Amino acid sequence: MSKEQEKYLNLLSKQYKNKAETITEIINLEAILNLPKGTEHFLSDLHGEYDAFEQVFRNGxxxxxxxxxxxxxxxxxxxxxxxxxxxxxxxxxxxxxxxxxxxxxxxxxxxxxxxxxxxxxxxxxxxxxxxxxxxxxxxxxxxxxxxxxxxxxxxxxxxxxxxxxxxxxxxxxxxxxxxxxxxxxxxxxxxVDHLHIVGDVFDRGPAPDKIIGRLKENHSLDFQWGNHDMIWMGAASGSAVCLANVLRISARYLNLDTVEESYGISLRSLAIFADEVYANDPATAFQPKTQEHAEETTTELQQIARMHKAIAIIQFKLEGEIIQRHPEFNMENRRLLDKIDYAAGTISIAGKDYLLTDTHFPTINPKSPYTLTPEESEVIHRLVSGFVNSEKLQEHVAFLYSKGSMYLRYNGNLIYHGCIPLDDDGSFEKLLIAGKTYSGRSLLDQFDRFARKAYSQPDGSEIKKNALDYVWYLWTGETSPLFGKKAMTTFERYFIEDKTTHYEKKNAYYQLRNNVSTVDKILVEFDLNPDIGHIVNGHTPIKEGKGETPIKADGKMLVIDGGFSKAYHNVTSIAGYTLIYNAYGLQLVRHQPFTSTEDAISNETDIVSTRRIIETETSRKMVKDTDIGFKLTAQITDLKALLLAYRSGIIKEKNV
Known part of the structure; x- marks a missing residue:
């Protein structure tokens, strides 16, 4: 026995003080290894839809x-x-x-x-x-x-x-x-022994805070960050540009109440600024997207549209500054404010001129289009202070950091929200960061570090500022595993009628993930066995109404974003997928839209769900076959070494 081994066993003996205690624990752990594995429950893309989440969460x-x-x-x-x-x-x-x-x-x-x-x-x-x-x-x-x-x-x-x-x-x-x-x-x-949340609790729906509150009560879970989670995490960490995106999306989906009432962040400065600067602006393109059951009056909806436009313009300015200081992002084509002919009311994109549908830009100086006005700077300063000082938001974001990651290897499967960026030939797409090239697993590891630095580093430090820029890149960058597209055409959707400019080309991953060879390559990249492993991800709603299936690559890739968000129901024709992995195998569960909690309780109208068996274990999977089992096996080995040390007299028993 080496000195290091003896030192370790002496430490272990403080917990198991004699042969009897050691033997008891060995027997206990060996018995646990032969129990069936617990049930894993996978949920993705909840997007603030608390009632539907709560029903699925409660009924497993x-x-x-x-x-x-x-x-x-x-x-x-x-x-x-x-x-x-x-x-x-x-x-x-x-x-x-x-x-x-x-x-x-x-x-x-x-x-x-x-x-x-x-x-x-x-x-x-x-x-x-x-x-x-x-x-x-x-x-x-x-x-x-x-x-x-x-x-x-x-x-x-x-x-x-x-x-x-x-x-x-x-x-x-x-x-x-x-x-x-x-x-x-x-x-x-x-x-349900363990819960996996595969990203995107925030945005679109009205109650992401309630979902996180329920998740905090759960006994065992992990969280793979989604792109919408990431901008909220960035905003809570002090990123003005992430904050602008959060408020723009909240205004678009009529969810500013989440910011003001749920998280106690005042938007008064933005409302006053928007009313003053865009007072006579109809802001037609900025009307809230979901008004069908809106409780707001026409006057309130018009004010939200003005706030929506005001924060969008601020967002475009802030994004332009980040792109300029990070040429490695390769996003110069997304700096559009300097491509506008303000006199002619046109914009030049990829060598072609387009007529703008809205030319009212009272805060943009054509000679310096990315410079915030003093009033915009003051608004942003107040908003950043509100986000970083919201006790409830900070508590929720701290939870996401403590339970979350860019990806997770769990019981032989790989879980992540969006994609593994690929080139058209199937090779891992590369990104240059600080003079070094990253791709595949190393790229996700690097992004994970940036996300944590953005939250943990001191305010005002260069490390934090740089990390926050990368958090924004995760939201919208071409090589972001959370975004997965060539470009985010937000400006074009607001200001250009020609819909060909709205198109957002997806990363090659979304086509290649149908191939078994691609899935196998990704699993090997993450040190997982391609013969038995699966990939679980969300992010892109499965358009079942158009014949798309969530089961890809002969069942090795499972995409479980079926559209919990009500905004997607017309596109997906359903209301979400979830996944169950128990001792008998993998089961995909397809859900129909949820009516209401009141209806579920009074009329016992559970969500209509159908199961599809993806894979059945040839023999019932036991704890010894899981990650926890591997850890318990290692503990048993250590305990047997301790027992031998007791019996050999190398270590003295205590309390005998």
């Missing part, structure tokens, strides 16, 4: 109802199964609806029957976990009671009598509702 993409069917199919009617499932999803509001129709005697009987069913279901869904793991997931207030109900000794006491005695006491103490809530929460936690 249909896993809970399938468990109920499996256990009670021959004992409960379809109506009773739907009621029990809805109760588990939303225990308190559903109980309120059920109990108001019952008298006291009926209530007591309902409590008793429901608790018995929940005990049986909890036993069923917890069977693949150790008691220790199940205990850790139990609501703290009811650990003792739940353990008594789950693990009572049937050999010594009649099951029904034992349960009934405890349940009767709970009913008399008015604690039955709390216990039902506790069991429901435990079941939801047990059916």
């Amino acid at each position: 993409s249909g896993v809970i109802k399938r468990k109920i069917h499996h256990l009670f199919n021959d004992r409960l009617t379809s109506k009773e199964i739907n009621t029990l499932a809805t109760l588990i999803y939303y225990p308190r509001p559903k109980m309120s609806l059920i109990l108001r129709e019952l008298n006291d005697t009926e209530k007591n009987e309902w409590y008793r029957l429901t608790i018995l069913r929940l005990i049986e279901l909890t036993n069923f869904v917890s069977s693949k976990y150790t008691r220790s793991k199940v205990r850790k997931q139990m609501p703290s207030d009811f650990i003792y009671i739940i353990e008594e109900l789950l693990y009572q000794n049937n050999a010594q006491i009649e099951k029904d009598d034992y349960y009934n005695e405890i349940i009767t006491s709970l009913i008399h103490l008015n604690a039955a509702q709390d216990l039902i809530h506790a069991f429901s929460k435990l079941i939801r936690r047990l059916v």
